[in-house]
Amino acid sequence: MTDTYAVFGDPIAHSKSPYIHRQFAEQTGQDLAYTRQQVPSAQFEQAADAFFAGGGKGLNITAPLKLDAYGYAARLTVRARRAGAVNTLARQPDGTLLGDNTDGIGMINDMHNLGWKIADQRVLILGAGGAVRGVLQPLLEQAPASVSIANRTLHKAEQLAKGFVDLGTIEPLGYESLSGRQFDLVINGTSASLSGDLPPLPDDLLAPGAACYDMMYSAEPTVFLQWAEQHGARHQADGLGMLVGQAAESFYLWRQVRPEVIPVITSLRRSLGAKR
Structure with missing residues (x-):
């Protein structure tokens, strides 16, 4: 059965997350579907409840919903508590939802990749x-x-x-x-x-x-x-590498598989029509 993931935000049409995670899934041979949903803040809890009740495995959260996700998670990682915001929700084996923030480590890993x-x-x-x-x-x-x-x-x-x-x-x-x-x-x-x-x-x-x-x-x-x-x-x-890096950290949290970020950054950069 294909596992389902999504990104919630408002607006969301510009989000590159579906493309990034499809690339990660192809790279690593993971069977998953990833979509995007426009969710106003007032409807966050209802939309998240429906997503996870329907079998959803994990969410990425973008502006302006990171504080909503922080309050929604049953448990928080240390870095999410420090950040005061959640950009990743992951369903745990016991059914509870773990909230994490992968933005910072995404930036640090990008800097390391840059040398x-x-x-x-x-x-x-x-x-x-x-x-x-x-x-x-x-x-x-x-x-x-x-x-x-x-x-x-x-x-x-x-x-x-x-x-x-x-x-x-x-x-x-x-x-x-x-x-x-x-x-x-x-x-x-x-x-x-x-x-x-x-x-x-x-x-x-x-x-x-x-x-x-x-x-x-x-x-x-x-x-x-x-x-x-x-x-x-x-x-x-x-921050394009940071965007891909935070997504890779979310992907690892969900799938316990670490994807390669450089090919995805290169592909996105090409699609933007500019060189790094």
């Missing part, structure tokens, strides 16, 4: 929203030399930093405090660059050999990655 170093690096994260919260635990586990969060509202960065003090020190900063500082790895966790907006970053922010990562992705380089190139970043990448 980037994280340990002992001075890391700066731009933004203090949910996307950033979701990656902090896996990032801190890589033992960077330091982690700083810069945000337009300093208080929001301070609150976020407080939630991770037991894992490591995070320095909250306002953008005006970046002057005179240099970083080895800068991660854009805002969605602003997709709309052509960029935080006020000093020209000398990047240390020699620095890498810049945008958690968003698009066919053309984001405004942040354009800035990175203009300011001497040695390495640049957008």
